[in-house]
Amino acid sequence: MFIQSCFQKDGGRHTITKTDDENQDEHSFASEIYKGTSKEETVMKVNHLRVVYHTDDNETVAVEDFSLDIEKGKLISIVGPSGCGKTTILRCLAGLLQPTSGEILVNNKKCVSPGSDRGMVFQDFALFPWRTVRQNVEFGLEIAGVSKGVRKERALKYIKAVGLEKFADSRIHELSGGMKQRVGIARTLIMHPAVILMDEPFGALDAQTRNIMQEQLIKIFEQSEKTIVFITHSVDEALYLSDRVVLLSKRPSIIHQIIDIPWERPRNRADPEFTNLRKKILDYLAGQNVIG
Ligand SMILES: Nc1ncnc2c1ncn2[C@@H]1O[C@H](COP(=O)(O)OP(=O)(O)OP(=O)(O)O)[C@@H](O)[C@H]1O
Numbered sequence: 001m002f003i004q005s006c007f008q009k010d011g012g013r014h015t016i017t018k019t020d021d022e023n024q025d026e027h028s029f030a031s032e033i034y035k036g037t038s039k040e041e042t043v044m045k046v047n048h049l050r051v052v053y054h055t056d057d058n059e060t061v062a063v064e065d066f067s068l069d070i071e072k073g074k075l076i077s078i079v080g081p082s083g084c085g086k087t088t089i090l091r092c093l094a095g096l097l098q099p100t101s102g103e104i105l106v107n108n109k110k111c112v113s114p115g116s117d118r119g120m121v122f123q124d125f126a127l128f129p130w131r132t133v134r135q136n137v138e139f140g141l142e143i144a145g146v147s148k149g150v151r152k153e154r155a156l157k158y159i160k161a162v163g164l165e166k167f168a169d170s171r172i173h174e175l176s177g178g179m180k181q182r183v184g185i186a187r188t189l190i191m192h193p194a195v196i197l198m199d200e201p202f203g204a205l206d207a208q209t210r211n212i213m214q215e216q217l218i219k220i221f222e223q224s225e226k227t228i229v230f231i232t233h234s235v236d237e238a239l240y241l242s243d244r245v246v247l248l249s250k251r252p253s254i255i256h257q258i259i260d261i262p263w264e265r266p267r268n269r270a271d272p273e274f275t276n277l278r279k280k281i282l283d284y285l286a287g288q289n290v291i292g
Pocket residue numbers: 053054055060061062080081082083084085086087088089251
C-alpha cells in the first residue's frame with residue numbers, strides 16, 4: 001500500500017518522514033526513505049538553488065530552494081508539471097545557466113561553466129543535419145583535436161553500442177526519431193562524461209520506440225556505470241528507469257517529494273506496487289492544476 005510521505009525541511013535540505021500508515025507497512029514503496037545525506041559518493045550537490053528570469057517588464061521565479069545530492073552510479077529522474085522549472089534545473093547542472101542564488105558543486109567544486117565531466121542529451125537531438133552519423137558522434141573529439149583515425153575508431157565503438165553500426169555513414173535525415181536520439185546518446189557517451197544530463201530525451205518518440213529506448217538506456221547505464229539525471233513528463237518512464245524520483249511542485253518549483261525506488265530491474269509495469277505508486281504521483285500532478 002502506498003501512503004504519501006510527508007516532506008519536512010531540515011536546515012533547507014529535504015527529508016522524508018513516514019506517516020503512521022507507512023509505519024504499519026514496511027513493504028510500502030516508501031519503506032526505503034531518502035534521508036538527504038548518503039554514505040555513497042556524491043558527484044554533484046545542489047544547495048538551495050533559486051533561479052529567477054528577468055524580462056523587460058516581468059520577473060519569473062522558475063526554481064525556489066531546490067537542494068539535491070546526486071550520488072555516483074545513480075539514475076535520478078526529475079518529474080513535475082510543465083513549466084515548473086525542470087529544464088532550468090538541468091541547465092544549471094550543465095553549467096549553461098548560473099543560479100540567481102544557491103550553488104551547484106561538482107566533486108565539491110563550485111560549478112561555474114559547462115565541463116567535460118557533464119554531457120547533455122537534448123530533447124530535440126541537436127544534431128548537425130549535414131553530417132553523417134559518424135561525423136556527428138565524432139564532433140566533440142574533433143573539437144578536442146583528437147586525430148582522425150582515433151576519432152573514427154572510437155565513434156564506431158559508440159555507434160555500435162547504440163545499435164547503429166549499419167547506419168554509421170547515413171545522413172541524419174535518413175534516420176527515425178529513435179535513431180536520431182541514439183546518435184545524440186552516442187555523441188555524449190564518446191566524451192566519457194561522469195554525469196549524463198538528459199532533458200526529456202524520449203519525449204518526441206512513439207510509445208513503442210520509447211520502450212525500446214528505455215531498455216537501451218538501462219543497458220548503457222548498467223554497462224557504463226554512469227550517473228544519469230533524467231527529466232521526463234512520464235511518471236511511468238521515471239518509475240521504470242530510476243533509482244530515485246524527484247517530484248516537483250508547480251512553479252516556482254519546490255521539491256514535493258523524493259522517492260527512492262527499491263525495485264530490481266527489469267521492472268514490471270503491471271506490478272500492483274508499480275501501478276499504485278504511478279497513480280499516487282499522477283494524482284499529485286493532477287492536483288497541481290496544470291498539465292503534467
Ligand atoms: N529564458 C527564459 N526567460 C524567461 N523565462 C523563462 C526562460 N526560460 C524559462 N522561463 C520560464 O521559467 C519557467 C520554467 O521553465 P522551464 O523551461 O525550466 O520549465 P520545464 O519544467 O522544463 O517545462 P516543460 O516541462 O514544459 O519543458 C517557465 O515559466 C518559463 O516560462
